[in-house]
Amino acid sequence: MNIRAIGNLLILATTVALSYGMQVSKPHYAELTAPIPVDGAVHDTVRARSFAVRLDRVVFARTLKSDQFGQEKLLTTSGLWAVVTTSLTATSTSTTVADGTWQGPTGLRYHQSERLGYRQDMPPHSIDPGLERRGLFIFEMPPDQIPGASLLVAARRFGPLDAQARISLDAVPTGADGQPADVLPQYDLDARL
Amino acid sequence: MTAVSTDLEPAADEGRETEKKWRRRGLAALAILLPLTLAETSYDSVREWLHGDDLIARDVEFGQSVPFGGSEWRLADLRGGKAGRLPDHAFAVIATFAVTVGDPDLQKQWLGCKVILTDAAGRRWLSDFISGVGLPDGVMNCTSAIFSGAKKGEIITVGETFIVPEDAIKTIRPAVGLGSERPWFLRFQRPPK
Numbered sequence: 001m002n003i004r005a006i007g008n009l010l011i012l013a014t015t016v017a018l019s020y021g022m023q024v025s026k027p028h029y030a031e032l033t034a035p036i037p038v039d040g041a042v043h044d045t046v047r048a049r050s051f052a053v054r055l056d057r058v059v060f061a062r063t064l065k066s067d068q069f070g071q072e073k074l075l076t077t078s079g080l081w082a083v084v085t086t087s088l089t090a091t092s093t094s095t096t097v098a099d100g101t102w103q104g105p106t107g108l109r110y111h112q113s114e115r116l117g118y119r120q121d122m123p124p125h126s127i128d129p130g131l132e133r134r135g136l137f138i139f140e141m142p143p144d145q146i147p148g149a150s151l152l153v154a155a156r157r158f159g160p161l162d163a164q165a166r167i168s169l170d171a172v173p174t175g176a177d178g179q180p181a182d183v184l185p186q187y188d189l190d191a192r193l
Numbered sequence: 194m195t196a197v198s199t200d201l202e203p204a205a206d207e208g209r210e211t212e213k214k215w216r217r218r219g220l221a222a223l224a225i226l227l228p229l230t231l232a233e234t235s236y237d238s239v240r241e242w243l244h245g246d247d248l249i250a251r252d253v254e255f256g257q258s259v260p261f262g263g264s265e266w267r268l269a270d271l272r273g274g275k276a277g278r279l280p281d282h283a284f285a286v287i288a289t290f291a292v293t294v295g296d297p298d299l300q301k302q303w304l305g306c307k308v309i310l311t312d313a314a315g316r317r318w319l320s321d322f323i324s325g326v327g328l329p330d331g332v333m334n335c336t337s338a339i340f341s342g343a344k345k346g347e348i349i350t351v352g353e354t355f356i357v358p359e360d361a362i363k364t365i366r367p368a369v370g371l372g373s374e375r376p377w378f379l380r381f382q383r384p385p386k
Contacts (some may be wrong), residue, residue, distance in 0.1 A: 094309075094319035129316040130358030131283055 033160035037152075042171040046153075048163035050095050051127060053153050055167045056134075057085040060146070060180045061187035064138070066116055075115055079142040080180075083187055084151055088135045090127040098124035099157040100137030103166075105148030110141045111157075119189070136189070143179045146172065247307065247370035247378035255382045262303050262371035263296025268381040269350060273362055277325030282359045285326050286310060288367040289352035292338075299339045305372030306335035308353040311380065313364035320353035328352050335369075 040046030045054045060082055064075040075081070088097055100123060102110040112123060116138060125135040137151070146169075154164040173181040253259050258267040273286040288308060296302050310318040320334070328334065332352040333341060343349050357365055370378035 092315065093317040094321075126321075128318050128321070128356060128358075130361055131280055131356060133280070 035154055035159050035162055035164035037166040038163050040165060040167050042167060042169060044167070046165040046167060047091070048154070048165045050091050050093070050155050050163075051097050051165075052089045052091060053097070053165045053167070054087045055084060055151060055169075056087055058169065058172055059083045059085075059184065059187055060182070061184040063186045064116070065186055065188040065190075066119065067190045068117060068119075073116075074186075077140045079140055080146070080183060081113075081187065082139045082141065082146070083189070084137040084139070086135050086137065086153070087132045088125050088127045089132050090129045092129055094126070094128045095155060096124040096126050097135065097153060097155055099152075099154045099159075100139070101152040101154075102139040102141055102145070103150045103152055104141065104145030108145060109152075110139050110145065113138045113140045115140070116189075121189075146180050147174050243376045244372070246376060247309070247368065248376035249378070250368070250380040251377055253379050253381045255384050258293070259379060260295070261369065261379050262306075262373050263294075263298070264302070265293040265295060266369060266379060267291045268367060268384070271365075271367055271381075271384055273357065273365075277323040279323065279356060283356050284359065284362050285323050286355040286357050286362070286365065287326075287328070287352055288355070289329070289332055289350055290367075290369065292349050292351055294343045294345055294347045294349060297343065297345045299341075299343065302373045303335065303339050303371050305370070305375075306339060307370045308335055308351070309368050309370070310355050310357060310361075310365045311368055312357075312361040312366075314361075316361065318355050318357055318361075318365075321356045323354050323356060326354055328354065 038046055038048050040055075042055045042058075045052050060080050062077070062080065064081050064083070066073045066075065082102065084100070100112040102112075104110070116122060119136075121134060121136045123135070123137065125133060127133050127135075137153070149169045149172075151167045151169060152164055153167070155162060175181050251259070253266075253268070255268060258265040260266075267290060269289045269291040271286070271288050273284045276285045279285060288310065290308075308320060329352070332350045334353050335351050338349055338351050341349065366380055366383055368378055368380040
């Protein structure tokens with residue numbers, strides 16, 4: 001009888017310890033359902049689940065010029081503007097790509113700027129299979145967030161368990177101070193159109 | 194003492210037997226209840242998945258009329274070409290359907306109406322707006338048709354425009370999906386050359 005009681009106590013203690021261990025080590029729900037990254041480099045075509053993306057160019061500027069409904073808009077920043085030009089294609093079905101995030105070297109994340117308002121070449125990008133489309137992602141961030149950064153592109157901002165393209169920006173030329181080699185004083189978003 | 198213990202033993206045996214029996218019943222109940230719980234909790238998701246997507250194709254010969262969403266659908270025309278402002282290696286395609294309205298409650302029957310193009314590889318294109326290419330006179334897109342107030346017996350022409358890459362143009366087939374008919378959708382054979 002005594003041995004049985006001790007045995008039961010042992011089982012109980014083990015169960016409590018195991019349950020506690022499982023509870024403290026349980027990943028957060030957001031982590032469990034986080035997007036699945038697909039890695040790539042600049043000028044590579046990165047194939048996510050519903051779309052493929054290629055980063056063509058990154059331009060840094062101190063001010064942005066944009067034409068909005070015939071009105072010229074000048075946007076300044078205390079940091080830097082990064083204008084990322086990408087080519088996007090849908091994998092198998094016409095879809096949209098709506099989310100771009102700049103992830104700094106320490107993991108700080110900057111969502112795409114919403115200060116520009118609606119533009120056709122800004123997200124959400126409507127894309128079709130077999131047809132490449134130019135799409136811009138525009139960010140505003142402190143200059144120290146540029147070396148070692150990555151661009152994250154996903155179909156939606158909250159896409160649990162969906163693929164997310166993660167493009168490493170190591171190829172961006174930087175000067176001795178760690179800041180981008182060439183920063184334009186002003187970049188005109190409509191100059192090429 | 195011995196007499197008492199011999200008196201008790203059959204009762205204890207019986208108690209153990211009933212306990213065993215109930216344990217077995219509990220186990221059997223689990224085998225039924227677990228799948229039932231799973232079915233109950235996933236029912237809504239499964240239903241939404243089945244009714245939200247065009248999953249199972251019903252093939253239709255060219256020239257044939259098929260009842261779908263309370264009306265008779267027939268592919269009237271499928272034509273492609275270079276028109277309007279298009280990306281390189283892309284064609285504009287117009288698909289039109291002659292629809293004899295049966296059930297005039299189109300807002301219920303045709304909810305979520307989607308005309309798509311599919312190719313031999315299974316890729317799907319949603320309709321696009323092409324600047325410089327409009328639908329022919331008397332042709333309306335599916336959403337406008339829903340609110341057109343068409344009467345029973347009336348024949349309406351429903352059409353959509355698409356942008357399709359050159360490599361798909363030879364095998365594209367138009368397809369129609371309606372909210373009331375999903376997961377089934379109609380996939381039409383191309384008109385003969």
